Amino acid sequence: MSTPTKGSRARFSDLVAAEWIKVRSLRSTYGLMVFGIAFAAVAAWWLGHHVKVAPGAASGFNPLIYPYNQDTWSFITVLAATFGALAISGEYSSGLIRATFIAVPARHRVILAKSLVVATVMAVFGALSSVVSMYVAGAALSGQLSGLSLSRGDVLRAAALSAALPVIGALVGMAIGALIRHPVGAVSTAWGVLVLLPNLLGSGTIGLGKAVEAMPISAWMALADTSQPSPHSNPLPTTVFAWFLLASWLLLSLATTSATVVRRDA
Amino acid sequence: MTDLCGAEWIKLWSLRSTPIGLGLAVALALYLAGSNSMHGTLLRSGSMGPIDPIRAAFDGPSWVLPMIGTGMIGAQSMVGEYASGLIRTTLIAVPGRRRVVAAKVLVIAAVMAATALLAAVGGLALAVATANGDSRGRSLTDSASASASLHAIEASVLLLPVCALIGMAVGTLLRHAAATGFTVCALLGFGPLLLRPDGNRWATDVANVMPYYAWGRLTSAGPGAGSTVTAGVAWCILAAWAALSIVITTVVLNRRDV
């Protein structure tokens, strides 16, 4: 019989390892990642292939918008948010959350461990998608002033930021999953909050572009220089503000997830 | 058959998500119609100008959210049964699977059509009432506007049921709640964003086939205006989506082990 010492705690590394086992033992994890990377590759190829650059506009040409296209990466962000949301709402809907919290009653530690694993997996996913996009777009664009290679500082920065975007998306997704424990509701809310609502608000008829400025995707566009020129562009945050936005989204999501899960009955 | 429909009606309305989803959809459509009309539209010059009430009430991006909402409700009618295991009880009670699908389709299409009617008519009325500037003098009684309004309303009444049926088909195919939710949002909400009918011939053809742009063509004020698709073709497109969804749902449910 175990006679645990008073106040013994599970080591954090153990909690993280346990969450990793949970994530890697589900087929859906790999399916989601493969799908995302494939989507990014196909989109990058499609966009790179169909570029038309007028000779006069060569100087304004920004090759970064092809591998790091706004719509593509909005999709990737929501995919990541779905992953994060399911990490939480999946446990609630199957009831596994009860077993988890009986095994480790210190809920905030579980959430922290989960967030770490989710963030890491999504970082790998983001890095793969980012690099694959870049090479595919580069190949498709070749002969049209591509110049996309990781040795260039601005390309490296765009690639790194794009790798980080799914991490933020997934953490936002976790917060949504904690608030809305129903899987379908969580997924739709993720779509709504990250993509649809901003699009709606920023569309020509409503013109609430200011709200769109605060979205992670806008911050990403500002920092990675991946905004597409268009007559109805929404304003982008300044560089400093963009970093602040990304950090805020990250911390706020984490805090929301933790607070919601700790307070609610399992 | 009426009994089956009655059963499906009860199943639909006994879910909390149904009135919430539909209520939100209608409220949003109405609010946005009024708000669009009040604020006008963003002109090329950068300032806001007056907006045609039809355009205000049937603005594309405003209707995306009701489209997703009804898509979800349609999806839930199938996925919910799979996820909870209710599908087994249902199919033991009524082994005729085609009839079960038919009943579901009838009930959901009817409810969504009614919702769309409410949102469309209400939105139009609100848009006319809150129109700013000189469009206030413009009523919808002249024949051109009246027929355009009628067409827009008809198109919307067809659009939302189509979205719900698409949701049903996806739900039947995927059976997994979160995957279905994701796919429905992607198809109905994100698809139109990704594939705009721009100059590219191939992209335009694909885009015009999407329910969003077909509907847009019929409301002849939103996106897709001036497109290469005639009104007749647009109606066929929407009808085809409905038919395809119903066929997929029926065939897949009929053939699969539950």
Next chain:
Amino acid sequence: MIETRQLTKRFGGVTAVDDLTFTVLPGRVTGFLGPNGAGKSTTLRMVLGLNAPTSGTATIDGRPFRLEGAGLRRVGALLDAGDVHRGRSAQAHLAALARSNGIGRGRVAEVLGEVGLSDVARRRVGGFSLGMRQRLGIAAALLGDPPVLIFDEPINGLDPEGIRWARELFRRLAADGRTVFVSSHLMSEVEHTVDHLIVIGGGRLIADEPLGSFAARATRHSVKVRTDDPRRLSAALTEAGGEVTTDGTGSLSVIGLNTSRVGEIAFANRIMVYEVAAESGALEAAFMELTAASVEFRAGQAQ
């Protein structure tokens, strides 16, 4: 040791658990009984820190469970066999739980062997039968070799061999000096497994006493008699003050007289009897009587 003090839980207007105070001691198997809706699951969830009580406390070995860092080594619990993700294998499910408490992989294989699931360890839980999921739940409870074990309807869905195995397991765990708290509806099983009873109804405590004394509370003990002359015996027993019912096959059920008295009456009247036995079901009778007032869901009643 599990202790609750004035434990209360209200959900909106409904009081699910009302001022519940009891103690579950180690070294014996304690049964947790109550009609459906009596508040058993709610109580267990509060003990395990899943739900927060509206008022009162629930502690395990003197400390509220929520404050624990590592739970499996303190409490092993099976609340609902369905609390698993259907896409994972049994092995992965247990491995994740074990790892979260720093328990080694070897232990996972051990408990899988103990509950008889070694052969299906790598299969998806979604394909498990109810009995297999129950065993998996019991395995999870055993992972940390804990001093306190809580089981909610553990033998639900187990076959007779499984039920016997579970009974022996609980007895063995209690004999080790652990606290074993088992909630069940199966009276016949409870009678064979449990030493001490805690009975609740309508959220309130009805009894907290040894099994024998609870069963003795049944006021209507019945004796079963098999004879080849039921008519005469029935008359004689009724005259002696017993209440006799017959099931038509030569068996009589007598209430109000004990076995010795029945035997004497038969002998005095020179009636041949082949079987005189006290009918088990005293526990069931006691339970039904004492919880009658607080039964929430009664079948077969016109409202």
